[in-house]
Amino acid sequence: MQVVGFSPMLNAIAGLIVWAAHFLLVYGAQATVCWRGLAGATLWGQPLVPAIVLGLTALGLVAVALIGGRAWRRLHSGLASQEGEEQSQFTLWMSLAVTLMAALAMVWEAVPVLILPPCG
């Protein structure tokens, strides 16, 4: 079932959906680890909470890079136009801009893990 206009709108906000997933996973994982008294636990020899947070952040950054890269290529492929339901220049541009914002937010949220104790 194809809904006209759905996929370009979804693409336009995809970066921020990645941000939302990253935010909930990072916060949920850290809260669970701390509430379960696993502050000192390790994963492959690394402290657990920083490993999870940085791992998820790396994944998130890769995801927004892929989304942003795809939008960039389409935007410069000559297919995009001002008039075209599925390849609108504006939604592609929005998709790209939004990934930058999402990447910035993810990095800002993750950096404290390098400084603060995991559950203190």
Place this chain on the structure above:
Amino acid sequence: MTPPDTAGDALRHDAPLPNPLPRPPDELPRLERIWRSPRGWAFPWTEVNNNWIGVLYLGTAGLFCVLAVILSLLMRAQLAVPGNDLLDQETYNQVFTTHGTMMMFLFAVPAVEALGVYLLPAMLAARDLPFPRLSAYAYWAYAVGGLGFFTSLFFGLAPNGGWFMYPPLTSHEYSPGINADFWLLGIGFIEISAIAGAVEIVVGILRNRAPGMTLARMPLFAWAMLVFAVMIIFAFPAVIWATVLLELERAFDWPFFLPDRGGDPLLRQHLFWFFGHPEVYIIFLPAAGAVSMIVPAMVQTRMVGYGLVAMALVATGFLSFGLWVHHMYATGIPSLSLAFFSGASFAVSVPTGIQVFAWIATIASGKPKLHVPMLFVFGFLFIFVLGGLTGVMVAIVPFDWQAHDTYFIVAHLHYVLIGGMVFPLLAGLYYWAPSAAGWRLSVRLGKWVFWLLFLGVNLTFFPMHISGLIGMPRRVWTYPEGMGLEVWNMLSTASAAVSALGVLLLLVDLARNFRMSPGGPADNPFNAATLEWLPQGNYAARSIPRITSREPLWDQPDLAEQVRQGRHFLPGTVTGLRETLVTSPVEARPQYVAIIPGPAWAHFIAALCTAGFFLSLTVKLLWLAGIFGTVAVSAILYWLWTGTDLGPVVDRADIGGGLCLPVYVSGPDSVSWWAMVVLLLVDGTVFACLGFTHAFLWLSNGDAQWPPPGMGVPEVAFPLGSLALLAGCAGLLWLAGRLLRQGRARAMGGVVLLALPLFLLALGLDLHAVWQAGIRPTLHAFGAATFANQFWQGLHGLMVATMALYLAARAFAGLIDPVRRITFDNVRIFWLYALAQAAAGLCLTHLLPRALGTG
């Protein structure tokens, strides 16, 4: 039936105008007759047109604002001198709680929603929003219910636990009266109203734009309202669920928030602020959108950074959901968790900064004229930026620990809300009043209003930063002498009186100079660029313009005259009913002509009874609530039966430019399908909050208490049985769809009546399973959470039963066939959702304790 992708050449900017002159002589009179407002005593109760409902809505929000301002003056009078006894402690508690609750729920959200209802159709050149009766229903439920809520103050029954109603203060033990219930149930209808409005606005903006008004050409106010409405869809469910839980705890002793039985008061804080923080942006974004419309008109130049501002609106919409714990810095949550939210709080200031710089750049690139709206925009920038800066201060965790629960926070939030919402709204009032009244409000009075409010607000709230830093706590009815607080409080009180004078002058201006006259003198006094300044009637623009730029009135000379002459699309009516053009969501290509309902009584009666239902529940008159509830549902069913799903009244509609469109579309391209999907997003978000409740209480209790000793997990045969019944029900729904495609509508109705008992049986079986396993809602939070799921599923059982019976009745009445099938589609989508939700509920009850706990 799906619409063909037409449009083609008719939308090109160099194509000839869609309709030739001269127009048939009876075309315009017919359009005017169909859109005429009801006359005599039926007005305004039965009116649904957005021009009238929007202005009524805005006026009512203004009334609630004035009432809440009066409450704030009472508070300031009490705090003018130390040890004052004007208001006693209990009355003061009720006054500040009602002030906050009214400002947030009865003024701020409804006011911006009202602005959307009033402006959007004209701005998008739609004849009306797609579901006018829904807007009218939302308005009346809000107006009547809100007045009922306010009167609780006169009986000493107003809520007194602060606008966020934290337990344990608001639990039954510490708040045994019905004051708290007035908040919990009294605000219920506001949440329904807000969501109804949000459904209307999302669908309206995405599907009812002028042909050629692509997303890239959409006015920034529409972008802001789109983000606003989507945020309501994801934020309000959390407060609805928090409200449901607290009311269940108070009414039936289900201990969600009581730690001695496994509950956790922080659960309420999480749910409330998951709504409460986005709420600030829900209020601010439409105001920012309004500013982005007013500034270009005031300086007569195009908005700088249009794309960036649109992106900033969308990004704010998302990021503001990652801020809720910054209201909970002082609750003992680990500092790394707080740092995530601190990071997100800093991140959200980036898109807000983008907007502020875009406005400054726009002002700098044009020639600002100091009209009254522009004064308010400058006031907004000054006050809001100060509020934003103190916001960055309190986003820093250690600073927040010092300022928490002091007047510094009171100062910050009033700077943000008055600066970010009230000043833009007043700018909007002075800017858009001519579009409703045909002439401007007074320039002289407007300048007085501005200066009184600007000075009054700053001198009221700036001193509060200082009294807060000295240590004056929020929500306390008095303070002692000798702490250095006297001078700051007296200054705040005196300046509040100055602001009140400003409000009074505004009312004088409105009373003297504002008279509704839709279809009155066409005027564009500020030479603005967007479509709400086209000549308007109740039917909005005479013909629906073809748009080729973001600033059509600047770029398409003679557009106003062409539209007025009827040379653009749909210059009259094709069905003899009220109708509007439905376009595609991204590119705004015409898809079909939708028939929309006109004046009626049913939605009005339904709204009165909805408000009556909640108010009678509050005062525990269950029999009266039963009567109101039944009448409300019956009125809604009557409204649906007579006013919706009319089918293809005519085969094809010629709207001009060679475009021949259907007048009835079902499936994923119909606006009705979109509205149902948006509603399900609301529903799904509530269910996600239910899942969060389970996960949070499990974490807070530990594995050994999930389930606690004495409660078991039901035998696995029970959930398997329920699943089989749900699957059977889904199978029958598939069969019903097949029968309808074959044209056997009555057989479809029969199958639907077979499917209903299967669904109800599945829900009943699970209730039985839970009960026989010894799970009780009052003994422990585990039981309470389990029964919260039963409650939610049962509610859906009731809704599906109503919808299924309605569908079967329509099928047997011959009102459904393979073409005319929107009723069937909507019931089926909702029902399938309810099946999936029931299956997910089974996982919560049966799988989660097995996977996580010791059960």
